[in-house]
Structures are given as C-alpha cells and as structure tokens.
Amino acid sequence: MNEGRQKTGPFYGWYVVAALFFSTFIVIGVRQGFGVFVESWEKDFGVTTTAVSVAAAIGWIVNGVSQPLFGALTDRLGARRVLIAGMLLMGIGTILVAASTSPLMLAVTYGFVVSFASGALSFTPAGALLSRWFVRRRGSAMSVLTVGGSVSGMIMIPFLAYFLLNASWQTVWLTIGVMMLVLGLPVLIVIVRSSPEDMNLLPDGDTESFEDGAGGRTARSTAAGPLTTNRWQQSFRSAPMWQLSAAYWVCGVTTASISVHFVRWASSEGISPGTAALAFGLLSGINAMGVLTVGSISDRMQRKNLLGMVYLVRGLAFVSLIVLPGGVALWAFAIIGGMSWLATVPLTTSLAADVYGVKKLGTLAGLINMAHQLGGGAAVIVFGRVFDRFGSYDLAFAGGAVFLLMAGITALSIREKRYSARFAPVSGPTVQAATVPVAAAGADGD
Amino acid sequence: MSAFNRVLAHHTEPVDPKLVDWLRHKIDDLLGVDSVVMVAALGAVIVLFPVVLLTLVWIQRRRGSRYS
Numbered sequence: 001m002n003e004g005r006q007k008t009g010p011f012y013g014w015y016v017v018a019a020l021f022f023s024t025f026i027v028i029g030v031r032q033g034f035g036v037f038v039e040s041w042e043k044d045f046g047v048t049t050t051a052v053s054v055a056a057a058i059g060w061i062v063n064g065v066s067q068p069l070f071g072a073l074t075d076r077l078g079a080r081r082v083l084i085a086g087m088l089l090m091g092i093g094t095i096l097v098a099a100s101t102s103p104l105m106l107a108v109t110y111g112f113v114v115s116f117a118s119g120a121l122s123f124t125p126a127g128a129l130l131s132r133w134f135v136r137r138r139g140s141a142m143s144v145l146t147v148g149g150s151v152s153g154m155i156m157i158p159f160l161a162y163f164l165l166n167a168s169w170q171t172v173w174l175t176i177g178v179m180m181l182v183l184g185l186p187v188l189i190v191i192v193r194s195s196p197e198d199m200n201l202l203p204d205g206d207t208e209s210f211e212d213g214a215g216g217r218t219a220r221s222t223a224a225g226p227l228t229t230n231r232w233q234q235s236f237r238s239a240p241m242w243q244l245s246a247a248y249w250v251c252g253v254t255t256a257s258i259s260v261h262f263v264r265w266a267s268s269e270g271i272s273p274g275t276a277a278l279a280f281g282l283l284s285g286i287n288a289m290g291v292l293t294v295g296s297i298s299d300r301m302q303r304k305n306l307l308g309m310v311y312l313v314r315g316l317a318f319v320s321l322i323v324l325p326g327g328v329a330l331w332a333f334a335i336i337g338g339m340s341w342l343a344t345v346p347l348t349t350s351l352a353a354d355v356y357g358v359k360k361l362g363t364l365a366g367l368i369n370m371a372h373q374l375g376g377g378a379a380v381i382v383f384g385r386v387f388d389r390f391g392s393y394d395l396a397f398a399g400g401a402v403f404l405l406m407a408g409i410t411a412l413s414i415r416e417k418r419y420s421a422r423f424a425p426v427s428g429p430t431v432q433a434a435t436v437p438v439a440a441a442g443a444d445g446d
Numbered sequence: 447m448s449a450f451n452r453v454l455a456h457h458t459e460p461v462d463p464k465l466v467d468w469l470r471h472k473i474d475d476l477l478g479v480d481s482v483v484m485v486a487a488l489g490a491v492i493v494l495f496p497v498v499l500l501t502l503v504w505i506q507r508r509r510g511s512r513y514s
Contacts, residue, residue, distance in 0.1 A: 008504045018499050026492075159488035161470045165481045191503050278472075302454045 009359030010195055011197070013133035017141050019191040020126045023087060024148035026184050027121040029156025030114065030176060034059070036160045036163070040105065040169040051103045058111030064373030066119030071366020074122075075232075078194035078364065079129035083401075086120025087184045093117050094177030098170040100299045123345060124369050128362040131353035132195040135203045135300060138353060142346030143295020150288040151340065225421035228357035240419055243410050244348055247311060247367050249375035252406035254314060254400045256376025257383040258337070265393050269326025279334040284392045286338025294343040297306060298350065303420075307347040308412035314340040315404030321397045354420040 034056055041052045042346035051444075074082045093113035100106040126145055134141040163172045196203050227238050235241040266276035298306050321329045348368060353361050386396040417423045473484070 009509065012506070015499065015503050015506070021494055023500065025495075155488055155491055156474060157468065159485065159492060161467070162481045162484040162488065165470075166485055179492070183493065187496045187499060191454060 003219075006065050011055070012199060012201060013203070014206065015191050016133055016193065017120060017130065017144050019187045020083075020130065020145050021148040021151075022187055023083065023121050023184055024123075024126065024145055025152040025156065025178060026176075027090065027161070028149040029120050029152040030090070030180075031059075031118055032157055033061075033155060033160040034085070034110065036157065036164060037169050037172075037211065037415035038222070040164065041103070044169070045057045045101075045103050045106075045264075047103050052106065054103065056106040056110040058107055059115030060373070060377065062112055062115040062286045063119050064124070064370055064377070066116050067122060067124050067364035067369040067373070068363060069182060070120045070122070071124045071362035071364070071369075072232075074125040074128050074366075075247050075360050076270075079125040079132075080194040082120050082362075083129070083192060084123045084188050084224060086117050086125075087180060087188055089122060090114055090117035090272070091177050091180035094173055094180060096177075098173035098177065100273075102118065122369065123349060125362055125365045127346075127349035127365050128353075128358065129192070131349070131358045131361055133409045137204055138297040138350045139303060139346055140292075141295075142350050144346075145343050145417075146291050146295070146345045147288050150291070151282055151286060173245065175182065179261040186331075195268070216335065220371075222359065225356050225419055225424045227419050230359050231357060231366075235364055240414050241364065243414050244352055245355030245371045247411045248344065248368050248409040249308070249346050249371040250311065251348075252372035252375030252377075253403055254380040257379040257396065257400065260380045261383050261393060261396075264331060264387065265321070266326075268392070269329070271326055271330055279330045281332040283338040283341060286335060287341035287343070290339040291342050291346065295346045295350075296308075298347055303347050303351045303354065304411050304414040304416045305436055307344065307351065307414075308408045310340040310343045310347065311404050311408035311411055315401045315408060318397050318401040322394050322401070330401065351414070354416070354422050357421065364375070 038049060038052050038392045041047075042049060045052070070082055070086070090113075093116075096109040096113060097106065098107050127142060130145060131138060131142045158170060160176075163175070164298070167175075193199055226233070227240065230237055266272075267281075294306055294310065314337060317333045317340065320332040320336060323329075324332055349361075349365055352364050352368060356364055361416055383393065383396045386399075387393055474481075477484075
C-alpha cells in the first residue's frame with residue numbers, strides 16, 4: 001500500500017462524493033418538498049391547487065431544459081464552478097420563494113429561479129465530476145450520489161412537514177435558503193474540485209500511471225476508448241449514445257408515470273392512499289439498497305448487463321401490476337420495482353463516461369437526462385388519457401412493460417467491451433505519480 | 447389536483463401533500479414525540495452532516511500538511 005495514502009487517510013474523492021451527496025440531498029429535498037406547502041399556499045394566496053401547480057409544472061420543464069445547458073457549461077467551465085453557482089442561485093431563489101405573495105411570484109421564484117438553479121446541482125454536473133474522480137469505482141461513487149436523493153426523501157421531507165407545523169411557510173423556505181448558503185455553499189467551495197488533477201491526484205486514489213495506446217503515459221482514467229470524443233456531436237454518430245438515450249427515455253416514461261399515477265391506480269383497485277404510500281415507501285427503501293448494490297457490482301462486470309437487467313426487472317414489475325390482483329400487485333411492484341427504481345442513474349452516467357470519456361460528459365449526460373425528463377412528461381399525460389378512456393391502467397402498464405422489454409434488449413445490445421475505455425488495452429503501471437498529500441496539493445479548484 | 451403535484455419520489459419531482467400528511471401521522475403514532483422535537487432531531491442530522499464532513503476534511507488536510 002502506498003505510504004502517502006496511509007498518512008493522509010481515505011482517498012479525497014470520497015470526500016467529494018460526500019459533499020455532492022449533501023448537495024443532492026438538500027436540493028432534491030427542496031424540489032420534492034414543494035408538495036408539502038401546497039395547502040399553505042392555497043390558503044394564503046386564496047387560489048386553487050391548479051394555480052399553485054403551475055409553478056411545479058413550469059419547474060419541471062425548466063429543470064429538464066436546463067440540463068443540457070448546465071452540462072455544456074460543466075464541460076466548458078468545470079463542474080465545480082457550475083455547482084457553486086447553482087447552490088448560490090438556488091439559495092437566493094429559495095429565499096425569494098419565502099417572499100412570494102402570489103401564485104405568479106411563486107411561478108417565477110420556484111418555477112424559474114429555483115428549478116433552473118437546481119439543474120446546475122443535478123446528476124448532470126455532479127455525475128460528470130465524479131466520472132473524473134473515479135474510474136474503477138465509478139459505479140460505486142455514482143450510486144452513493146444517487147442515494148443522496150433517496151435519503152433526502154426520508155429526512156428532508158419529514159423535516160419540512162414538521163417544521164411547517166411550527167412555523168409559517170415563509171420561515172421554512174427562508175431557513176432552507178439560509179441553510180443552502182451557510183452549509184451547502186461552503187461544503188462545495190471547500191471540498192469539491194472538478195478533477196483529481198486539480199489536487200495533483202489520480203482517479204480512484206491511484207498512485208501509478210499507465211502507458212496509453214498512443215505510446216504516452218496516462219492515468220487509467222484517461223486511457224481512451226474507440227469512441228472517446230472531444231466533440232459531443234460526434235457521439236450521435238455512434239450506437240451507444242442512441243441506445244443509452246432511448247433506454248433512459250423509457251426510464252423516464254416508466255418512473256414518472258408510476259410516480260404520478262400509482263396512488264390513482266391503487267384507488268382504482270380499492271387500495272387506500274395510505275397503504276399505497278407505505279408500499280411506495282418500501283419501494284424507496286429497497287431502491288436505496290438496490291442502487292448501492294448495483295453500483296458496486298457494476299464496477300466488477302459489464303455495466304450494460306446490469307442496466308439491461310434493471311430494465312427487464314422493472315418490466316416484470318409492470319407485468320405484475322397487470323396479472324396479479326390489486327393488493328398483491330401493490331407489494332409485488334414495491335419489491336420488484338424497488339430493486340430497479342433509481343439503479344439506472346449511476347449505470348447510465350457511468351457507461352456514458354466509460355464509452356465517450358469525460359471531456360464532454362456534461363453535455364452528453366445533460367442530453368440523456370433531457371430525454372428522460374421529456375419521456376416522463378409525455379408519459380404522465382398518456383397514462384392519464386388511457387385511464388380516462390378505458391377506466392383502467394392495464395393498457396398503459398402493458399405499453400410500459402413492452403417499452404421496458406425493448407429498453408432491456410437495447411441496453412444489453414450495447415457493445416461495451418468494444419467501446420468502453422474500461423476494456424481498452426493498457427500496459428502495466430510504470431510511473432509513480434500523485435502521492436502529493438491533500439494539503440500540499442493546495443486548495444485551488446478550477 | 448394537478449398531476450404534477452401527485453408525483454412522488456423519483457428524482458426531483460414534488461411529493462404528494464396528502465401522502466406526506468399521512469406519513470407524518472404514522473411517524474407521530476409510532477414515535478409519539480412532539481413535533482418540535484422532530485424538527486430539532488431532523489434539523490440536527492441535516493446540520494451535523496456538513497459540519498462533520500468539513501471537520502474531517504480539515505483534519506485530513508492538516509495531517510497532509512504535516513507529512514508533506
């Protein structure tokens with residue numbers, strides 16, 4: 001074991017993961033927490049739920065569209081600057097929500113400012129950043145980041161709900177905004193660096209460099225695959241980008257539709273909303289464990305096989321909703337679906353990084369995420385129409401199952417061994433590098 | 447209610463207020479503690495995480511500078 005690493009503790013990249021875990025935790029908490037305040041806004045503004053919902057609807061679209069933009073900025077300026085600017089803007093936006101006096105102001109402050117800024121703190125820049133810090137353990141690092149969102153639902157949402165019982169909604173939003181500026185911002189500024197090279201380190205905490213295919217010497221992370229690119233447009237001339245985007249579109253279709261229509265489906269089956277919520281809570285708990293497991297395993301085998309399996313397992317969950325009786329289907333879906341719910345996130349971003357490299361990963365991840373959001377938005381409407389037309393979700397669930405089967409096959413058909421840099425030939429380690437301790441590396445970021 | 451507010455917990459979509467309310471009552475039944483205590487406990491978890499993290503990084507950097 002390297003002496004320098006023993007002296008300076010764990011690989012610094014794990015502190016970066018922890019910092020991004022916290023930013024994901026707090027940002028997703030604010031985004032999901034919107035629902036907690038709907039009734040308060042209805043009373044204070046004297047409007048219907050629909051009027052308040054406009055802010056959420058705008059926010060969803062703005063957040064989706066902002067992803068490629070922040071992805072491109074990540075590639076141009078470095079993820080650290082994007083994340084810090086995002087946290088600053090989101091903190092200010094969150095405080096401005098507290099000052100809202102009408103649905104229109106809420107639509108502007110939450111729908112535009114907060115939702116736009118949250119795009120800068122999404123998986124797009126964070127995933128691109130972690131792809132630079134981790135290569136061999138990329139899947140594990142991404143999965144920890146993803147779990148930040150799950151944990152947020154378990155801690156931030158109850159926190160907001162209880163806080164609202166003891167204070168006005170303005171006080172709650174003001175407090176959250178201040179927390180973002182006082183806690184979230186320093187964590188990003190002090191800890192996060194755009195790449196390990198900024199601290200004179202190598203990805204994964206490696207202390208050895210390798211010969212690359214071109215006769216030069218490189219860290220394992222920069223060993224290029226055949227599709228590694230410096231221009232994001234080039235990625236669309238190859239199959240994996242389309243395969244990943246198409247499959248992730250299906251992910252958006254199937255998760256957003258279930259998220260929106262699960263309770264309504266449960267009601268149509270004679271299941272109470274409380275029981276449906278409990279099942280969904282079980283799904284969330286299983287999904288947190290599933291994400292960590294899948295992320296960790298994906299570092300030891302081809303990621304596309306796991307990604308394909310995740311889609312197929314989710315397809316099985318959709319089939320269970322059709323063929324099993326309501327009460328049984330509810331729990332079957334929670335358990336089977338839970339294993340696959342968020343597992344696509346670390347696998348898709350990691351695989352994109354493995355195939356196309358990290359140079360333009362921000363833009364690529366942003367585009368893939370946009371496909372996810374657009375698929376989700378469309379599916380919510382289509383599933384609703386199907387239920388209104390037929391009085392049942394069976395046809396929509398069958399469609400979802402077919403899409404998931406196709407997504408599974410698509411993911412499995414990715415030629416990972418041919419295109420992924422993980423499987424690109426590299427020669428043995430020869431050069432000692434990156435043993436500089438953290439403090440000696442300096443604190444400058446980008 | 448708009449479909450957008452029924453969205454539960456995938457990625458960043460808002461949670462359903464009715465489900466949050468149900469969850470809160472369930473927690474109350476289970477733990478039976480005052481809501482102020484819940485705010486303090488959950489708030490402490492949220493605040494302590496970054497504080498502990500920053501402290502650990504500070505310690506690691508101090509160790510690093512000692513050995514450099």
